[in-house]
Amino acid sequence: MTNAKHKLTVRDLRKTYGPVVALTEAAFDLEEGEFLTLLGPSGSGKTTMLMIIAGLIQPDRGEVWIDGKLATFAPSYKRDIGMVFQNYALFPHMTVYENIAFPLRMRNMATDKIRQEVGRVLDIVRLPQVADRLPRALSGGQQQRIALARCMVYRPSIILMDEPLGALDKKLRDQMQLEIKQLHTELGITALYVTHDQEEAMIMSDRICLMNEARIEQLGTPADLYFKPRTVFAAGFLGESNLLEATVEAVVGDRTTVKTPDGALVRAPTADGIAVGQAVKLMVRPERLALLGPADSADNVVEGTLDQVIMVGGVTKYYARVAGDRAVSATRLTLGPISGLERGQRVRLGWSADSTVLLTA
Numbered sequence: 001m002t003n004a005k006h007k008l009t010v011r012d013l014r015k016t017y018g019p020v021v022a023l024t025e026a027a028f029d030l031e032e033g034e035f036l037t038l039l040g041p042s043g044s045g046k047t048t049m050l051m052i053i054a055g056l057i058q059p060d061r062g063e064v065w066i067d068g069k070l071a072t073f074a075p076s077y078k079r080d081i082g083m084v085f086q087n088y089a090l091f092p093h094m095t096v097y098e099n100i101a102f103p104l105r106m107r108n109m110a111t112d113k114i115r116q117e118v119g120r121v122l123d124i125v126r127l128p129q130v131a132d133r134l135p136r137a138l139s140g141g142q143q144q145r146i147a148l149a150r151c152m153v154y155r156p157s158i159i160l161m162d163e164p165l166g167a168l169d170k171k172l173r174d175q176m177q178l179e180i181k182q183l184h185t186e187l188g189i190t191a192l193y194v195t196h197d198q199e200e201a202m203i204m205s206d207r208i209c210l211m212n213e214a215r216i217e218q219l220g221t222p223a224d225l226y227f228k229p230r231t232v233f234a235a236g237f238l239g240e241s242n243l244l245e246a247t248v249e250a251v252v253g254d255r256t257t258v259k260t261p262d263g264a265l266v267r268a269p270t271a272d273g274i275a276v277g278q279a280v281k282l283m284v285r286p287e288r289l290a291l292l293g294p295a296d297s298a299d300n301v302v303e304g305t306l307d308q309v310i311m312v313g314g315v316t317k318y319y320a321r322v323a324g325d326r327a328v329s330a331t332r333l334t335l336g337p338i339s340g341l342e343r344g345q346r347v348r349l350g351w352s353a354d355s356t357v358l359l360t361a
């Protein structure tokens with residue numbers, strides 16, 4: 001079997017360190033030109049996956065295919081891969097020019113050609129004026145752009161980036177996210193990116209591979225993961241979620257009815273493998289929950305007690321206790337000063353059946 005149509009394929013990868021399972025049953029494909037992000041908490045196996053693909057760690061089992069060729073045990077330098085890490089790893093005693101030229105010299109490129117290629121990538125990262133400086137004379141963001149330039153200069157087939165923006169402050173990180181994304185689009189680079197920051201993953205990725213405890217939890221587009229999380233972990237890791245316990249009352253075609261501990265019936269789209277009597281969790285995003293007025297109705301309504309109303313600039317958050325004392329939050333755009341709502345007041349919260357997600361795992 002070949003994997004010629006994919007830029008990268010990993011199959012059934014597993015890596016252990018003594019009793020510690022760092023990665024297991026990892027499998028996915030990366031398409032040409034795609035930006036895929038490994039997202040997950042610290043220790044979930046992201047770096048292990050990247051190092052195996054780069055050839056810096058050997059897996060206990062499984063396969064790595066690059067450009068249709070089996071590469072599991074190919075040495076790192078024979079894989080057509082570029083890497084960028086969090087701590088830039090520029091050579092401190094070399095100028096920016098020499099740093100970027102280094103991988104080309106290693107490949108015995110002619111001096112004229114090297115000058116041309118270094119100029120090309122310095123233009124791409126929009127730093128043509130810094131060639132003669134030492135890395136320490138650059139800002140953190142500039143150093144990271146040079147690290148990216150050095151990685152792109154020999155036109156690797158795939159670029160691997162392990163938390164490359166982790167050391168930058170928030171403002172610079174926001175800016176660099178957009179710059180890397182733009183470079184990716186302009187140059188058609190195939191990228192495998194690692195972050196533990198869900199917002200960063202949503203902003204940058206074509207698809208997200210969510211990792212949890214050495215396994216792939218869910219892989220899909222940012223919208224797939226946000227609107228159709230398959231597990232409680234996925235629902236909680238991407239965005240904010242309200243979770244309520246419930247028991248399945250009835251399954252009729254594509255509609256399922258569940259009952260909360262205080263007896264409210266809630267309708268939801270039917271999830272795979274759901275059965276009457278089963279204990280499930282129902283999930284609703286805060287922005288889909290509305291505070292209902294006395295005359296308002298909705299597919300699903302629960303009653304509760306208002307805990308707090310907090311205006312966070314452009315949005316206002318309403319915290320309430322519903323269905324057996326579970327805390328939930330509803331988010332609304334702030335349209336003006338809030339009045340007439342008091343802590344301890346009874347409220348009705350409503351939402352549509354289609355914005356409900358049933359989680360069985």
Ligand SMILES: Nc1ncnc2c1ncn2[C@@H]1O[C@H](COP(=O)(O)OP(=O)(O)O)[C@@H](O)[C@H]1O
Pocket residue numbers: 017020021022023040041042043044045046047048049
């Ligand atoms: N060289 C090593 N020796 C022992 N355990 C390791 C080693 N490298 C990673 N691990 C363990 O493997 C797991 C996954 O680590 P890692 O891939 O670095 O996670 P992440 O990059 O998602 O934070 C963690 O439990 C980590 O402690």
Ligand SMILES: [Mg+2]
Pocket residue numbers: 046047048
């Ligand atoms: Mg890591």
